[in-house]
Amino acid sequence: AFTNSRKELLLEEDGDCCCRHEGHSAECRCPVCKHYRCCNMHHGPNAACQLKSVHEMPTCCQPKVPHNHSDKFLLMPYGANHDEQILADLPPSNEPCEPIDSRPPTNIGQPNQKITGRSSITRTLVDLLHPDVANQGDVVWIYGRPRIGLTTLALQVARFFIRPWYQALFPGGVFRVNLQNCDDPNALYSYIAKAMMVGNGIFGEYSYYDPKNKRHIAYSRKVQKDLHRALSGDEITNPIETMGDDDSNPLHPEHYIILEQHKNHKDLVKCKVPSAIFKEFESKIEYLPLEFWLDSNDPNKVLCRKIRFQYPDEDHILS
Numbered sequence: 013a014f015t016n017s018r019k020e021l022l023l024e025e026d027g028d029c030c031c032r033h034e035g036h037s038a039e040c041r042c043p044v045c046k047h048y049r050c051c052n053m054h055h056g057p058n059a060a061c062q063l064k065s066v067h068e069m070p071t072c073c074q075p076k077v078p079h080n081h082s083d084k085f086l087l088m089p090y091g092a093n094h095d096e097q098i099l100a101d102l103p104p105s106n107e108p109c110e111p112i113d114s115r116p117p118t119n120i121g122q123p124n125q126k127i128t129g130r131s132s133i134t135r136t137l138v139d140l141l142h143p144d145v146a147n148q149g150d151v152v153w154i155y156g157r158p159r160i161g162l163t164t165l166a167l168q169v170a171r172f173f174i175r176p177w178y179q180a181l182f183p184g185g186v187f188r189v190n191l192q193n194c195d196d197p198n199a200l201y202s203y204i205a206k207a208m209m210v211g212n213g214i215f216g217e218y219s220y221y222d223p224k225n226k227r228h229i230a231y232s233r234k235v236q237k238d239l240h241r242a243l244s245g246d247e248i249t250n251p252i253e254t255m256g257d258d259d260s261n262p263l264h265p266e267h268y269i270i271l272e273q274h275k276n277h278k279d280l281v282k283c284k285v286p287s288a289i290f291k292e293f294e295s296k297i298e299y300l301p302l303e304f305w306l307d308s309n310d311p312n313k314v315l316c317r318k319i320r321f322q323y324p325d326e327d328h329i330l331s
Contacts, residue, residue, distance in 0.1 A: 114176075114177065114178070114179070114180065115174055115176065115180070116173070116174055116180040116182055116183055116184070116185045116186055117184070117185035117186075117187075117208070117209075118170075118186045118187060119187050119188055119207060119208075120167055120170050120174065120186065120188050123164075123167070123168070123171075127168055130161075130168060133165065134165065134168055134169055137152060137154070137165070137166075137169045138169055141169065141173075142181070143181055143182075144181075154166060166188075167188065170186050170188065173186050174186050185208060187204075187207045187208050188207065189203055189204050189207040190203070190207070191203055193242075193243045193271075193272075193273055195272065196321075199216065199321070199323060201326050201329045201330070202216050202323070202324050202329065204329075205324075205329050206240060216240075216321055216322055216324045217230050217236065217321070217322040218230070218231050218235070218236055218239050218319055218320070218321055218322075219231060219320050219322065220303055220317050220318070220319055221317055221318065221320070228320055231254070232254070234254075235252065235269070238252045239252060239269070239271075242271060242273070243273075248273055248274070248277050248280065249273075250280065250284050251269060251271075251274065251281055251284050251285055252268070252269040252271075253266055253267070253268055254266075254267050255267065266305065267303055267305040268284075268285045268289055268303070268304050268305070269301065269303050269319065270302060270303075271300060271301045272300045272301055274293075274300070275300065278294070281293060285304070288306065288311075288312055288313075288314050289304045289305075289306070289314050292304055292314035292316060296316060299318070301318075301319045302317065302319065303316060303317050303319060304316045
Protein backbone atom coordinates (compact mmCIF):
# COMPACT_ATOMS: atom_id res chain seq x y z
CA ALA A 13 0.00 0.00 0.00
CA PHE A 14 2.90 2.34 0.76
CA THR A 15 4.42 1.66 -2.68
CA ASN A 16 1.06 2.33 -4.31
CA SER A 17 0.70 5.63 -2.45
CA ARG A 18 4.05 6.84 -3.72
CA LYS A 19 2.89 6.23 -7.29
CA GLU A 20 -0.52 7.82 -6.80
CA LEU A 21 0.30 10.97 -4.84
CA LEU A 22 2.17 13.82 -6.50
CA LEU A 23 3.01 16.21 -3.71
CA GLU A 24 5.73 18.40 -5.17
CA GLU A 25 6.62 19.34 -8.72
CA ASP A 26 10.28 19.67 -7.73
CA GLY A 27 12.53 16.80 -6.76
CA ASP A 28 13.37 15.71 -3.23
CA CYS A 29 15.82 17.74 -1.18
CA CYS A 30 16.46 18.61 2.45
CA CYS A 31 14.86 22.02 1.95
CA ARG A 32 11.51 20.33 2.35
CA HIS A 33 11.64 19.81 6.10
CA GLU A 34 11.42 22.43 8.82
CA GLY A 35 13.84 23.20 11.63
CA HIS A 36 16.85 24.58 9.78
CA SER A 37 18.93 27.14 11.65
CA ALA A 38 20.04 30.47 10.19
CA GLU A 39 23.63 29.21 9.86
CA CYS A 40 22.46 26.60 7.36
CA ARG A 41 21.72 29.22 4.70
CA CYS A 42 24.24 30.46 2.17
CA PRO A 43 24.84 34.22 2.59
CA VAL A 44 24.61 34.75 -1.21
CA CYS A 45 21.88 32.52 -2.64
CA LYS A 46 20.07 32.11 0.71
CA HIS A 47 19.55 28.40 0.06
CA TYR A 48 20.59 25.77 2.56
CA ARG A 49 24.22 24.88 2.06
CA CYS A 50 23.54 21.24 2.83
CA CYS A 51 21.16 20.97 -0.14
CA ASN A 52 22.82 19.34 -3.13
CA MET A 53 19.98 20.41 -5.40
CA HIS A 54 20.11 24.16 -4.78
CA HIS A 55 23.64 24.55 -3.47
CA GLY A 56 25.48 21.53 -4.82
CA PRO A 57 27.98 21.13 -7.66
CA ASN A 58 25.28 21.77 -10.29
CA ALA A 59 23.77 24.82 -8.58
CA ALA A 60 24.22 28.41 -9.75
CA CYS A 61 25.55 29.84 -6.49
CA GLN A 62 28.92 31.58 -6.99
CA LEU A 63 30.15 30.54 -3.55
CA LYS A 64 29.54 26.84 -4.03
CA SER A 65 33.27 26.20 -4.52
CA VAL A 66 34.25 28.33 -1.53
CA HIS A 67 31.83 26.96 1.00
CA GLU A 68 32.43 23.48 2.18
CA MET A 69 29.27 21.40 1.86
CA PRO A 70 28.28 20.58 5.43
CA THR A 71 26.07 17.71 6.44
CA CYS A 72 22.39 18.35 7.08
CA CYS A 73 21.63 19.82 10.46
CA GLN A 74 18.80 17.29 10.83
CA PRO A 75 20.13 14.04 9.37
CA LYS A 76 17.45 11.87 11.01
CA VAL A 77 14.56 13.71 9.35
CA PRO A 78 13.40 11.99 6.14
CA HIS A 79 14.37 13.98 3.04
CA ASN A 80 12.05 12.23 0.58
CA HIS A 81 8.44 13.31 0.20
CA SER A 82 6.97 9.83 0.45
CA ASP A 83 8.98 8.95 3.56
CA LYS A 84 7.27 11.74 5.48
CA PHE A 85 4.01 9.78 5.40
CA LEU A 86 5.53 7.27 7.77
CA LEU A 87 4.55 8.40 11.28
CA MET A 88 6.85 7.04 13.95
CA PRO A 89 6.00 6.70 17.65
CA TYR A 90 7.78 8.77 20.27
CA GLY A 91 11.33 7.59 20.84
CA ALA A 92 11.63 5.73 17.52
CA ASN A 93 13.60 6.84 14.49
CA HIS A 94 13.47 6.35 10.75
CA ASP A 95 16.47 4.02 10.72
CA GLU A 96 14.24 1.16 11.80
CA GLN A 97 13.23 -1.10 8.92
CA ILE A 98 9.58 -2.03 8.72
CA LEU A 99 8.76 -5.71 8.22
CA ALA A 100 12.43 -6.60 8.36
CA ASP A 101 11.64 -10.23 9.23
CA LEU A 102 9.86 -10.90 5.95
CA PRO A 103 11.84 -13.22 3.64
CA PRO A 104 13.08 -11.56 0.43
CA SER A 105 11.05 -12.22 -2.70
CA ASN A 106 11.37 -11.29 -6.35
CA GLU A 107 7.65 -11.57 -6.97
CA PRO A 108 5.95 -8.23 -7.66
CA CYS A 109 3.59 -6.91 -5.03
CA GLU A 110 -0.10 -7.19 -5.80
CA PRO A 111 -1.62 -3.72 -6.28
CA ILE A 112 -4.03 -2.67 -3.56
CA ASP A 113 -7.09 -0.80 -4.76
CA SER A 114 -9.27 0.47 -1.93
CA ARG A 115 -11.83 2.11 -4.21
CA PRO A 116 -15.31 0.55 -4.21
CA PRO A 117 -16.84 -0.61 -7.52
CA THR A 118 -18.46 2.25 -9.41
CA ASN A 119 -19.52 3.43 -12.86
CA ILE A 120 -19.16 7.12 -11.95
CA GLY A 121 -16.28 9.02 -13.53
CA GLN A 122 -14.62 12.30 -12.67
CA PRO A 123 -16.45 15.55 -13.53
CA ASN A 124 -15.65 17.25 -16.82
CA GLN A 125 -15.68 20.67 -15.21
CA LYS A 126 -15.21 22.21 -11.80
CA ILE A 127 -18.32 22.40 -9.64
CA THR A 128 -18.71 25.44 -7.38
CA GLY A 129 -21.36 26.83 -5.05
CA ARG A 130 -22.76 23.47 -3.96
CA SER A 131 -20.70 22.77 -0.84
CA SER A 132 -23.48 23.33 1.68
CA ILE A 133 -26.16 21.22 -0.01
CA THR A 134 -23.59 18.54 -0.88
CA ARG A 135 -22.63 18.30 2.78
CA THR A 136 -26.29 18.00 3.78
CA LEU A 137 -26.91 15.15 1.35
CA VAL A 138 -23.73 13.37 2.43
CA ASP A 139 -24.92 13.52 6.06
CA LEU A 140 -28.29 12.06 5.07
CA LEU A 141 -26.60 9.11 3.34
CA HIS A 142 -23.66 8.57 5.70
CA PRO A 143 -24.16 5.29 7.60
CA ASP A 144 -22.54 6.67 10.77
CA VAL A 145 -24.99 9.56 11.08
CA ALA A 146 -28.03 9.16 13.31
CA ASN A 147 -30.49 10.50 10.71
CA GLN A 148 -29.20 8.25 7.95
CA GLY A 149 -31.94 7.20 5.53
CA ASP A 150 -32.36 4.47 2.95
CA VAL A 151 -33.54 6.85 0.23
CA VAL A 152 -32.97 10.57 -0.29
CA TRP A 153 -35.12 12.28 -2.92
CA ILE A 154 -33.98 15.42 -4.73
CA TYR A 155 -36.30 16.98 -7.27
CA GLY A 156 -36.79 20.16 -9.24
CA ARG A 157 -37.09 21.58 -12.71
CA PRO A 158 -34.98 20.07 -15.53
CA ARG A 159 -31.47 21.33 -16.26
CA ILE A 160 -30.82 23.06 -12.94
CA GLY A 161 -28.05 20.67 -11.92
CA LEU A 162 -29.82 17.91 -9.98
CA THR A 163 -27.91 15.11 -11.70
CA THR A 164 -24.62 16.98 -11.29
CA LEU A 165 -25.33 17.43 -7.60
CA ALA A 166 -26.22 13.76 -7.11
CA LEU A 167 -23.03 12.65 -8.85
CA GLN A 168 -20.98 15.03 -6.71
CA VAL A 169 -22.43 13.44 -3.58
CA ALA A 170 -21.67 9.97 -4.95
CA ARG A 171 -18.04 10.96 -5.64
CA PHE A 172 -17.63 11.77 -1.95
CA PHE A 173 -18.02 8.07 -1.15
CA ILE A 174 -15.57 6.89 -3.85
CA ARG A 175 -12.67 9.26 -3.13
CA PRO A 176 -9.17 7.77 -3.58
CA TRP A 177 -7.58 6.45 -0.39
CA TYR A 178 -10.87 6.76 1.44
CA GLN A 179 -12.21 3.93 3.56
CA ALA A 180 -15.15 2.57 1.63
CA LEU A 181 -18.40 3.01 3.53
CA PHE A 182 -20.31 1.10 0.86
CA PRO A 183 -18.05 -1.86 -0.04
CA GLY A 184 -20.64 -3.16 -2.52
CA GLY A 185 -20.13 -0.09 -4.66
CA VAL A 186 -21.62 3.27 -5.62
CA PHE A 187 -23.44 3.31 -8.96
CA ARG A 188 -25.51 5.58 -11.13
CA VAL A 189 -28.64 3.82 -12.42
CA ASN A 190 -30.47 5.62 -15.21
CA LEU A 191 -34.20 4.79 -15.10
CA GLN A 192 -35.26 7.31 -17.74
CA ASN A 193 -36.39 4.57 -20.14
CA CYS A 194 -37.61 2.11 -17.50
CA ASP A 195 -41.35 2.19 -18.05
CA ASP A 196 -42.08 -1.17 -16.42
CA PRO A 197 -41.36 -1.78 -12.70
CA ASN A 198 -40.73 -5.46 -13.51
CA ALA A 199 -37.51 -4.41 -15.26
CA LEU A 200 -36.17 -2.38 -12.32
CA TYR A 201 -33.75 -5.03 -11.03
CA SER A 202 -32.54 -5.59 -14.58
CA TYR A 203 -31.56 -1.91 -14.92
CA ILE A 204 -29.78 -1.95 -11.57
CA ALA A 205 -27.88 -5.15 -12.40
CA LYS A 206 -26.77 -3.72 -15.75
CA ALA A 207 -25.48 -0.52 -14.13
CA MET A 208 -23.55 -2.60 -11.57
CA MET A 209 -22.11 -4.78 -14.35
CA VAL A 210 -22.84 -7.95 -12.41
CA GLY A 211 -23.84 -11.33 -13.78
CA ASN A 212 -24.22 -12.42 -17.37
CA GLY A 213 -27.47 -12.90 -19.22
CA ILE A 214 -29.64 -11.60 -16.36
CA PHE A 215 -30.86 -8.50 -18.15
CA GLY A 216 -33.84 -10.08 -19.84
CA GLU A 217 -34.35 -11.13 -23.43
CA TYR A 218 -36.03 -9.47 -26.41
CA SER A 219 -37.84 -11.60 -28.97
CA TYR A 220 -40.27 -11.33 -31.89
CA TYR A 221 -43.20 -13.56 -32.86
CA ASP A 222 -42.65 -15.91 -35.80
CA PRO A 223 -46.08 -16.79 -37.32
CA LYS A 224 -44.61 -19.61 -39.38
CA ASN A 225 -43.32 -21.50 -36.34
CA LYS A 226 -45.96 -19.99 -34.04
CA ARG A 227 -43.47 -19.08 -31.34
CA HIS A 228 -41.26 -16.21 -30.17
CA ILE A 229 -37.69 -16.16 -31.42
CA ALA A 230 -34.97 -14.30 -29.55
CA TYR A 231 -33.01 -11.64 -31.37
CA SER A 232 -29.33 -12.13 -32.09
CA ARG A 233 -26.79 -11.35 -29.42
CA LYS A 234 -25.77 -8.12 -31.16
CA VAL A 235 -29.36 -6.86 -31.37
CA GLN A 236 -29.93 -7.80 -27.73
CA LYS A 237 -26.89 -5.77 -26.77
CA ASP A 238 -28.02 -2.78 -28.87
CA LEU A 239 -31.49 -2.90 -27.31
CA HIS A 240 -30.15 -3.02 -23.74
CA ARG A 241 -27.78 -0.15 -24.48
CA ALA A 242 -30.54 1.96 -26.02
CA LEU A 243 -32.98 1.37 -23.18
CA SER A 244 -30.51 1.96 -20.34
CA GLY A 245 -28.41 4.82 -21.73
CA ASP A 246 -28.66 8.56 -21.30
CA GLU A 247 -28.88 9.46 -24.98
CA ILE A 248 -31.64 8.87 -27.53
CA THR A 249 -30.28 6.34 -30.02
CA ASN A 250 -31.08 5.84 -33.69
CA PRO A 251 -33.63 3.19 -34.66
CA ILE A 252 -31.84 -0.15 -34.38
CA GLU A 253 -31.10 -1.57 -37.80
CA THR A 254 -30.86 -5.32 -38.32
CA MET A 255 -31.00 -7.78 -41.18
CA GLY A 256 -34.30 -9.63 -41.74
CA ASP A 257 -35.00 -13.33 -42.00
CA ASP A 258 -35.48 -15.45 -45.15
CA ASP A 259 -38.88 -13.94 -45.93
CA SER A 260 -37.53 -10.40 -46.05
CA ASN A 261 -37.32 -8.24 -49.12
CA PRO A 262 -34.02 -9.13 -50.86
CA LEU A 263 -33.77 -5.60 -52.28
CA HIS A 264 -34.43 -3.99 -48.91
CA PRO A 265 -33.42 -6.52 -46.24
CA GLU A 266 -33.09 -3.94 -43.48
CA HIS A 267 -35.40 -4.14 -40.52
CA TYR A 268 -35.80 -1.19 -38.16
CA ILE A 269 -36.61 -1.54 -34.46
CA ILE A 270 -38.26 1.66 -33.27
CA LEU A 271 -38.61 2.10 -29.53
CA GLU A 272 -41.03 4.00 -27.36
CA GLN A 273 -38.41 6.66 -26.69
CA HIS A 274 -38.65 7.67 -30.36
CA LYS A 275 -42.20 9.00 -29.95
CA ASN A 276 -40.91 12.49 -29.24
CA HIS A 277 -38.05 12.31 -31.75
CA LYS A 278 -39.83 11.94 -35.05
CA ASP A 279 -37.26 14.02 -36.94
CA LEU A 280 -34.55 11.55 -35.96
CA VAL A 281 -36.63 8.60 -37.15
CA LYS A 282 -37.57 10.37 -40.37
CA CYS A 283 -33.98 10.81 -41.48
CA LYS A 284 -32.96 7.25 -40.57
CA VAL A 285 -35.73 5.07 -42.08
CA PRO A 286 -37.43 4.89 -45.51
CA SER A 287 -40.40 7.21 -45.99
CA ALA A 288 -42.90 4.33 -46.18
CA ILE A 289 -41.69 2.98 -42.84
CA PHE A 290 -41.88 6.44 -41.31
CA LYS A 291 -45.54 6.78 -42.31
CA GLU A 292 -46.32 3.38 -40.79
CA PHE A 293 -44.42 4.38 -37.66
CA GLU A 294 -46.62 7.47 -37.27
CA SER A 295 -49.79 5.42 -37.62
CA LYS A 296 -48.69 2.84 -35.03
CA ILE A 297 -46.88 5.16 -32.65
CA GLU A 298 -49.08 4.09 -29.72
CA TYR A 299 -48.01 0.44 -30.06
CA LEU A 300 -44.25 0.83 -29.84
CA PRO A 301 -41.81 -0.84 -29.62
CA LEU A 302 -42.22 -2.42 -33.05
CA GLU A 303 -40.04 -3.84 -35.80
CA PHE A 304 -40.71 -2.49 -39.33
CA TRP A 305 -39.61 -3.65 -42.77
CA LEU A 306 -40.69 -3.41 -46.43
CA ASP A 307 -42.78 -6.18 -47.96
CA SER A 308 -40.95 -8.36 -50.49
CA ASN A 309 -43.94 -8.32 -52.88
CA ASP A 310 -44.88 -4.67 -52.57
CA PRO A 311 -42.12 -2.12 -51.83
CA ASN A 312 -44.77 0.40 -50.80
CA LYS A 313 -46.23 -1.91 -48.19
CA VAL A 314 -44.75 -1.96 -44.73
CA LEU A 315 -44.93 -4.93 -42.36
CA CYS A 316 -44.36 -4.79 -38.63
CA ARG A 317 -44.33 -7.07 -35.64
CA LYS A 318 -44.48 -6.61 -31.91
CA ILE A 319 -41.42 -7.00 -29.71
CA ARG A 320 -41.69 -8.95 -26.49
CA PHE A 321 -39.43 -8.56 -23.50
CA GLN A 322 -38.90 -11.56 -21.24
CA TYR A 323 -38.17 -10.28 -17.75
CA PRO A 324 -35.26 -11.82 -15.86
CA ASP A 325 -35.81 -13.81 -12.72
CA GLU A 326 -35.54 -11.45 -9.72
CA ASP A 327 -34.22 -14.20 -7.45
CA HIS A 328 -31.46 -14.89 -9.97
CA ILE A 329 -30.49 -11.21 -10.06
CA LEU A 330 -30.47 -10.82 -6.27
CA SER A 331 -28.36 -13.93 -5.83
